Amino acid sequence: MNNIIKHIFNTGLIITLLSTMTLAQDGFLAKGDNTIIYKKLSHALKEPNKVQVLDLKWQYIRYLPSEIALFENLKDLNLSWNKLRRLPKVITRLQNLEKLELIDNSHLNLRLLFKKLAKLKNLQELSFGWNKLQSLPKEFTQLDNLRAIGLRFRHDTNLSSIFDKLGKLPKLEKLDMQRNYFSKMAPELSGLRNLKVLNLHSNKLEKVPSRLNRLKKLQRLDFGNNNLKEVPGFIGGFSDLRWLDFSVNKLESFPGRVGNLKKLKHLNISENSISELPSNIGGLRALKYFDASKNQLTELPSSIKNLKKVEYLDLSSNYFKKLPKGIATLPMLKTLNLSNNPDLSFSNVFSEKQLKLREVLLTGNNFESIPKSLAKLPNLRVLNLETNSLKKIDKSVANLKTVKELILAKNAFSQFPEEILQLTNLEVLNLDFNRITYIPDAISSLTNLKKISLRYNPISSRDIRKIKAAIPGVKIIR
Numbered sequence: 001m002n003n004i005i006k007h008i009f010n011t012g013l014i015i016t017l018l019s020t021m022t023l024a025q026d027g028f029l030a031k032g033d034n035t036i037i038y039k040k041l042s043h044a045l046k047e048p049n050k051v052q053v054l055d056l057k058w059q060y061i062r063y064l065p066s067e068i069a070l071f072e073n074l075k076d077l078n079l080s081w082n083k084l085r086r087l088p089k090v091i092t093r094l095q096n097l098e099k100l101e102l103i104d105n106s107h108l109n110l111r112l113l114f115k116k117l118a119k120l121k122n123l124q125e126l127s128f129g130w131n132k133l134q135s136l137p138k139e140f141t142q143l144d145n146l147r148a149i150g151l152r153f154r155h156d157t158n159l160s161s162i163f164d165k166l167g168k169l170p171k172l173e174k175l176d177m178q179r180n181y182f183s184k185m186a187p188e189l190s191g192l193r194n195l196k197v198l199n200l201h202s203n204k205l206e207k208v209p210s211r212l213n214r215l216k217k218l219q220r221l222d223f224g225n226n227n228l229k230e231v232p233g234f235i236g237g238f239s240d241l242r243w244l245d246f247s248v249n250k251l252e253s254f255p256g257r258v259g260n261l262k263k264l265k266h267l268n269i270s271e272n273s274i275s276e277l278p279s280n281i282g283g284l285r286a287l288k289y290f291d292a293s294k295n296q297l298t299e300l301p302s303s304i305k306n307l308k309k310v311e312y313l314d315l316s317s318n319y320f321k322k323l324p325k326g327i328a329t330l331p332m333l334k335t336l337n338l339s340n341n342p343d344l345s346f347s348n349v350f351s352e353k354q355l356k357l358r359e360v361l362l363t364g365n366n367f368e369s370i371p372k373s374l375a376k377l378p379n380l381r382v383l384n385l386e387t388n389s390l391k392k393i394d395k396s397v398a399n400l401k402t403v404k405e406l407i408l409a410k411n412a413f414s415q416f417p418e419e420i421l422q423l424t425n426l427e428v429l430n431l432d433f434n435r436i437t438y439i440p441d442a443i444s445s446l447t448n449l450k451k452i453s454l455r456y457n458p459i460s461s462r463d464i465r466k467i468k469a470a471i472p473g474v475k476i477i478r
Contacts, residue, residue, distance in 0.1 A: 041065075049073060057081050057101070069093040077101070080127070084108055092119040099125040103152055106130040114139035121145060127176070129153055135161065141168040148174035148197075155181040155204075163188035170194075178202050178222070190214040201225055201245065208232050216240075224248055224268065233257040247271050247291070259283035270294050270314065282306030293317050293337065300324055308332065316361070320344045329353050339363040339384075346371040352378060363387045375399035386410050386430075390417075398422040409433050409453070421445045432456055439463040444470035453477040 037053045038044040044051045048070035054077050061082040069090035077094070080103035087108075097120050102108065105128070114137065117123060126143065127150030134157045146169050153162070163186055166172060174197035182203045190211035197220040205226040213234035220243040221235075228249040235244070236257025243266040244258075251272040258264075259280030266289040274295040282303025284290075289312045297318040305326020307313075313330070315323075316339040323344070328351035338344060339361050350357075350373040359382040360374065367388040374380065375396060382405040390411040397419045404425055408417070409432035420426070421442050429446070432455040439459065449471050454464075455478055467476055 045070065052076065054078070064088055064091070066090050072096065075099065080104060087113060087116060089116065091116055094120060096122060098122055100127070101150070102126075102128040103150065104130050106132065111137040111139050114142060118142040124148060124171075125174075126150070131155075133157070136165050138165075140165055144169055145171060147171050148176070150176035151180075153177075153180050153182075155183070157182075159186035160188050162186075163191060167191040173197065175199070185209040187211050193217070196220065196240075198222070208235075213237060219243065221245070231255050231258070236260040239263070242266065242286075244268070254278060256280055262286060265289065267291070277301055279303060285309065288312065288332075290314070300327075302326060305329055311335065311356075313337070316340050316363075323349055331355070333357050335359040335361075337361040339365065342366045346373050350374055350376045352376050355379060358382060360384070369394055370397055372396050378402070381405065383407070393417040393419040395419055401425060404428065404448075406430070416440055416443075418442065424448065427451070429453070439466055441466070441470070443467055446471060449474050451475040451477070 035052055037055050038051055039055055041056060044054055045067055049072065051071045052073055052075045054071065054074060057078045057080040059082060061079065062085055064084065064087055066088050068088065071094065074094050074097055076099045077097060078101040080101045082105055084105040085107045100123060123145060125148040126146055129152030131152065132154050133152065134154050149166070149172065166175070172192060173194055175192065175195055176199040178199050178201040180203055182205060184205065187209065189209055193215065194217060195215050196217050198215070198218060199222045201222045202225040205223065205228060208223065208228060208231065217240060218238045219240050221241060222245040224245040225248040228246065228251060231246055231251060231254060233255045236255060238261065240263060241261050242263055244264060245268040247268040248271040251269065251274055254269060254274055254277060256278035259278055261284060263286050264284050265286050267284065267287060268291045270291045271294040274297065277292070277297065277300060279301045280303060281301055282305065285306060285308065287307050287310050290307065290310055291314040293314045294317040298320060300323055302324045304324055307330060309332050310330055311332050311334045313333060314337040316337045318341055320341045321343045325348045327349055331353065333354055334356050336357060340363065342365050344365065354377055356379065357377050358379060360380060361384040363384055363386040365388055367385065367390060370385065370393060374383065380400060380402050383400065383403050384407040386407050387410040390408065391413060400423060402425060403423055405428040406420060406423065406426060407430040409430045411434055413431065413434040413436055416436050416439055418440055424445060425448055426446050427448050427450045429449060430453040432453050434457050436457040436459060443466070452467065452474060454476065459478065464476060464478065467474060
């Protein structure tokens with residue numbers, strides 16, 4: 001679950017996230033708000049009046065049939081990664097269309113395309129381009145209702161004229177130029193004064209554009225996965241900023257002025273070489289998500305205690321030996337990752353005050369015993385102790401009565417740790433990559449167990465049958 005959350009916060013800005021999606025029948029995908037995402041044109045044509053979202057990406061389509069005009073209620077059309085030569089004239093009948101994606105259709109004539117799209121008065125989001133595109137025709141500026149644009153260009157494109165044309169779109173608020181591999185930005189970017197969202201993730205930028213400070217309305221800024229060595233202090237002057245990503249760069253420090261961002265909810269500075277956080281990091285009082293993993297941090301400022309709204313905190317893969325007491329008093333914390341900090345003392349990390357803490361990840365910490373302080377957590381649900389040096393478990397584990405998922409994979413167990421049989425609320429148990437040879441009869445006490453994973457353990461088929469008989473319906477992975 002932790003990886004899923006992380007992934008959600010790191011996705012692109014222009015492509016709208018469709019939450020709580022589940023597979024329905026072939027060719028369809030159900031959306032959480034009861035909207036159906038149609039995945040095949042043939043299925044959509046059977047009930048055209050119901051179609052609001054049509055996703056036809058990666059289908060090698062060369063020509064879109066004129067029947068597309070039947071989708072009078074269509075709002076969202078994805079045609080990316082096809083072989084389209086043109087869009088039919090009847091595309092102009094889709095007057096309810098709000099979002100169109102055309103990424104990597106390199107045979108399209110953009111001049112003709114934009115003339116047609118200019119007639120779609122409700123079109124607000126457009127994504128297009130390919131890795132050899134270097135310019136935009138003048139017809140592009142006719143799309144004056146656009147609020148969000150995703151662009152793909154050749155990496156050495158002269159961006160000055162591109163930004164000049166973008167500046168003629170009066171309603172533009174979101175710009176996604178991720179994965180273009182640009183090494184620098186043109187200063188004309190600063191002319192897009194109404195931008196609220198700017199995504200420059202996965203380029204090769206070595207410097208944040210100095211004139212970026214003119215974009216006073218920015219709410220979301222993504223510089224993740226570039227080659228940046230420094231974050232300019234003026235970032236702290238974006239008073240409306242809610243979301244900031246500088247992950248996977250070459251940063252060695254982080255400016256103190258960022259602590260002035262009173263509305264910031266999401267901060268990702270993972271995978272850098274930062275050795276110290278600014279003392280006023282606690283000024284981010286609205287922060288809910290904070291990822292500082294994979295840096296060179298050895299301590300946290302005491303002001304961390306002021307992050308009263310933080311729900312997700314990832315400090316994994318650093319060099320901590322001790323954390324400030326304030327960690328144990330963060331009232332809204334739900335997920336805490338302290339993995340790969342083998343020298344860290346856990347004496348003041350957990351407390352009874354962490355009422356909402358549900359998930360704790362402590363992988364790769366060379367534990368030979370489970371920290372007893374975990375028992376203080378009143379509502380712990382998921383405990384991940386993978387890749388440690390556990391050979392046995394202390395009886396105090398019985399105090400972890402609320403735990404429903406326990407991950408003990410890649411440890412040093414040669415016997416089934418019977419102490420966990422007291423965790424009667426356990427639903428998921430992972431013992432992969434150990435040396436367990438025997439399953440005790442008392443496994444039957446885990447009456448709520450739904451899944452047990454025993455891969456790469458020398459367990460006999462007889463013991464597998466024992467588990468099935470003791471806990472009917474349990475899923476066994478081996």
